[in-house]
Amino acid sequence: MSVLVNKNSKVIVQGFTGNEGTYHATQMIEYGTQVVGGVTPGKGGQTHLDRPVFNTVKEAVEKTGADVSIIFVPPAFAGDAILEAAEAGIKVIVCITEGIPTKDMILVKEYISGKDCRLIGPNCPGIITADEAKIGIMPGFIFKKGSIGIVSKSGTLTYEAVDQVVKAGLGITTAIGIGGDPIIGTPTVEAVKLLMEDPETKGIVMIGEIGGGMEAEAALWIKENGTKPVVGFIAGQTAPAGRRMGHAGAIVGGADDTAAAKMRIMTECGIRVVESPAEIGAAMAEELAKLG
Amino acid sequence: MQLITAQTGPEGKLVSKVLVAQDVYYPGESETKEYYMSVLLDRAKGRNIIVYSTEGGMDIEHVAEHTPELIYKEEIDPLIGLRPFQASRIAYNLGLSGVAMKEMSKFVTALYRAYEETDSAMFEINPVLKTSDNQILAVDAKVNLDDNGLFRHKDYAAMRDESEEDPMEVEASKSNLNFVKLDGNVGCMVNGAGLAMATMDIIKIAGGEPANFLDVGGTANAQTVKAAFNLILQDPNVKAILINIFGGIVRCDRVAQGVIDAYQELGNIRVPIIVRLQGTNAVEAKKLIDDSGLQVYSAILLKEAADLVTKVLEEQA
Numbered sequence: 001m002s003v004l005v006n007k008n009s010k011v012i013v014q015g016f017t018g019n020e021g022t023y024h025a026t027q028m029i030e031y032g033t034q035v036v037g038g039v040t041p042g043k044g045g046q047t048h049l050d051r052p053v054f055n056t057v058k059e060a061v062e063k064t065g066a067d068v069s070i071i072f073v074p075p076a077f078a079g080d081a082i083l084e085a086a087e088a089g090i091k092v093i094v095c096i097t098e099g100i101p102t103k104d105m106i107l108v109k110e111y112i113s114g115k116d117c118r119l120i121g122p123n124c125p126g127i128i129t130a131d132e133a134k135i136g137i138m139p140g141f142i143f144k145k146g147s148i149g150i151v152s153k154s155g156t157l158t159y160e161a162v163d164q165v166v167k168a169g170l171g172i173t174t175a176i177g178i179g180g181d182p183i184i185g186t187p188t189v190e191a192v193k194l195l196m197e198d199p200e201t202k203g204i205v206m207i208g209e210i211g212g213g214m215e216a217e218a219a220l221w222i223k224e225n226g227t228k229p230v231v232g233f234i235a236g237q238t239a240p241a242g243r244r245m246g247h248a249g250a251i252v253g254g255a256d257d258t259a260a261a262k263m264r265i266m267t268e269c270g271i272r273v274v275e276s277p278a279e280i281g282a283a284m285a286e287e288l289a290k291l292g
Numbered sequence: 293m294q295l296i297t298a299q300t301g302p303e304g305k306l307v308s309k310v311l312v313a314q315d316v317y318y319p320g321e322s323e324t325k326e327y328y329m330s331v332l333l334d335r336a337k338g339r340n341i342i343v344y345s346t347e348g349g350m351d352i353e354h355v356a357e358h359t360p361e362l363i364y365k366e367e368i369d370p371l372i373g374l375r376p377f378q379a380s381r382i383a384y385n386l387g388l389s390g391v392a393m394k395e396m397s398k399f400v401t402a403l404y405r406a407y408e409e410t411d412s413a414m415f416e417i418n419p420v421l422k423t424s425d426n427q428i429l430a431v432d433a434k435v436n437l438d439d440n441g442l443f444r445h446k447d448y449a450a451m452r453d454e455s456e457e458d459p460m461e462v463e464a465s466k467s468n469l470n471f472v473k474l475d476g477n478v479g480c481m482v483n484g485a486g487l488a489m490a491t492m493d494i495i496k497i498a499g500g501e502p503a504n505f506l507d508v509g510g511t512a513n514a515q516t517v518k519a520a521f522n523l524i525l526q527d528p529n530v531k532a533i534l535i536n537i538f539g540g541i542v543r544c545d546r547v548a549q550g551v552i553d554a555y556q557e558l559g560n561i562r563v564p565i566i567v568r569l570q571g572t573n574a575v576e577a578k579k580l581i582d583d584s585g586l587q588v589y590s591a592i593l594l595k596e597a598a599d600l601v602t603k604v605l606e607e608q609a
Contacts (some may be wrong), residue, residue: 013461075440075443076443076444087349093416099440100439100440101411101438101439101444102411102413102440102441102443103408103411103438103441104334105338106333106338106339107370107371109338110338110339110369110371110540111369111371137437137540137541138540139539139540139541139571139572141572142540142571153486154484154485154486154487154536155484155486155487155490156482156483156484156485156486156487156540157486157487157490158486159538159540159569159571160487160490160538161537162592163571178582180485180486182335182336183334183338185334207486209486209489211335211338212335212336214336217336226605233490235486235487235489235493236489236492237488237492237493237496238476238489238492238493238495238496238502239492239503239505240474241506244472245472245485245488245489245505246470246484246485246486246489246507247485247486247490247506248439248440249335250485250486250489259493260347269598271465274581275493275497275600276493276494276497277487277490277491277493277594278494278593278595278598279595282312283441
C-alpha cells in the first residue's frame with residue numbers, strides 16, 4: 001500500500017525536453033519511477049531519454065496509458081498545462097512550477113474541482129513513495145522506506161524532517177509536498193486524510209508555515225477523526241507580520257495565521273507540536289514508542 | 293518632509309511626491325457618506341471576495357471586532373465573474389437608492405474589473421465616497437499587485453520605486469536573493485523558504501534573534517554565498533552568521549568550497565560563521581570546512597548548529 005503513487009504509476013512529464021524536465025525526469029527514472037513518456041508541444045514524434053515525446057497530453061495518455069503527470073512548465077503556461085492534464089484524464093497531477101499568477105490558479109482550481117483528478121502543488125517538491133516512485137525534485141536517496149507519512153508546504157524543510165525521521169530509525173511511507181502558494185490543489189487536511197487511511201503509515205509529520213488556515217482546518221479534522229500520532233511543526237515563529245517570507249502564501253495577515261495561533265490550535269487538537277525544527281524526528285519516535 | 297504615521301514607525305518616511313486632488317466633500321443636494329470596500333482572495337475558498345461595509349473611513353478591523361453585522365461579503369464565482377445582480381445587491385446592502393444605487397453598481401463593476409485585469413492581490417478602497425450630488429468615488433486606495441502576475445504587466449513593474457524600499461532588500465533582489473531585513477543579531481543564509489523560516493526560529497530558541505530572512509535558492513555556489521555575506525555583513529547588529537544548507541540536488545562539498553572561497557575573497561569577516569551542511573556529501577563538506585583554517589564552525593545536525601549559535605553568542609556576551 002501507499003498513498004496516491006506507487007511502482008505501478010505510469011508517469012508523463014509535461015515540459016519533458018526542457019532543462020528542468022530533462023534533469024528531473026532522468027533522476028526520477030534512476031529512482032525507479034515508471035516514466036512512460038513526455039509532452040513538449042511541437043516536438044511530438046521525437047524520442048527523449050529513450051521515451052516518446054507527444055504534442056498533447058491527450059495523445060500521451062492514449063498511447064501510453066499514463067495516469068500521473070508532473071509539470072515543469074514556465075509560470076505563464078503552467079496553469080494551462082494543469083488544465084490540459086485534467087481534461088485528458090490524468091488522475092494525479094503534480095505541478096512543480098513556482099510563480100503561477102493567483103488569477104490563473106483560481107480558475108484552475110474551479111475547473112479541476114469538477115474532474116476526477118487530484119492536483120499536488122503548485123510550487124512544491126512533488127510526491128514520493130519510498131522505494132517505489134518519485135514524482136518530484138526531492139533527493140531520492142534520503143527517503144528510506146518505513147512507516148511515517150509526511151505532509152509539508154516546503155521543500156528543503158521536508159528533506160530536513162525526512163532525514164530526522166529516517167535517522168530516528170523510522171523511515172517513510174509517502175511524503176507529499178503540498179506547496180507554498182496561496183491556492184494549492186491538495187490542502188493539508190486532504191493530504192493528512194490520505195495518510196490516515198493508509199494501513200502502512202503508523203505516524204504522520206505535518207509541517208506548516210505562517211499564512212492561511214490550512215493547518216487549523218487539518219488539526220480540527222484530526223481531533224475528530226485521527227487514529228495515528230501526529231507531530232507538527234510550524235515555520236515562521238519569528239516572522240514579522242505583513243511580510244512575505246519567500247513562499248507566495250507565507251505571510252501573516254491577521255491574528256489567526258501566525259505560527260503561535262496555529263501551534264495553539266494544533267496542540268489543543270492533540271497534535272504533538274515541536275517548537276524546534278531539530279526535534280521532529282525524536283518527537284515522532286517518542287509518540288510511536290508511547291503506543292508500545 | 294518626514295511623514296510619521298502608525299504604518300511608518302517612529303523613524304517616519306521621507307515624502308518625495310504629493311498628490312493634489314479636488315475637494316470632493318462639497319455641499320449639495322444630499323449628505324455625503326463614506327463606505328468601505330475591498331477585493332481580495334479568500335484563501336480557504338480559493339475565490340475572490342468583495343468585502344464591504346457602511347462604516348467607511350474607519351479602521352475596518354475595529355468594525356469587524358465591534359459590529360461584525362455591518363460587514364458584508366460577496367463571493368465571486370470564477371467561471372461567471374461578478375454578475376450585475378451581485379453589484380446591485382452590494383449597492384442595496386449599503387442602503388443606497390435611485391441615482392446613487394446605479395452609480396454604486398457601476399463603481400463595483402469597474403472596481404472588480406480593474407482588480408482582475410491588473411492581476412491584483414488586494415484592493416482596499418477606504419473610504420468609497422458618495423458625494424452630495426450622488427457620484428461614487430474612490431477617495432483613498434491601497435493596491436497590492438500579485439508579484440507572480442507582474443510579467444503580464446511590464447508597465448506596472450516599471451513603476452517600482454526602489455527609493456521607497458529597504459536598500460538592503462533592493463540589493464538582494466538584484467542578486468536574485470530572497471531577503472527580508474529583520475532586527476536581530478544572528479544573520480542566516482539558507483536554501484529554501486520553509487527551511488529559512490525554520491532556521492530563524494532555531495536562532496531564537498538558541499538564544500539569539502534572527503537578523504534576516506534569506507533564501508539563496510537552489511544553487512548555493514560561491515557567487516551567491518559571497519553576495520549573501522556582503523548583504524548580511526552590512527548590518528552592524530550582526531554578531532554571528534548561521535549558514536544552513538540541506539543539500540539534495542546541490543552537493544554540500546560544493547557549497548562548502550563556495551563558503552571558503554567567498555570567505556577568503558572577502559577577507560575581513562569580523563563575526564563567527566557557523567556552517568551546517570546536511571545531505572549529499574555532508575561528511576566531505578564538514579572536512580573541507582574543518583581543514584580550511586578559517587574561523588568557521590561546522591555542523592551536520594541541526595541541533596549541533598543550534599548549540600553552536602548559543603556557544604558563540606555566550607562567548608561574545
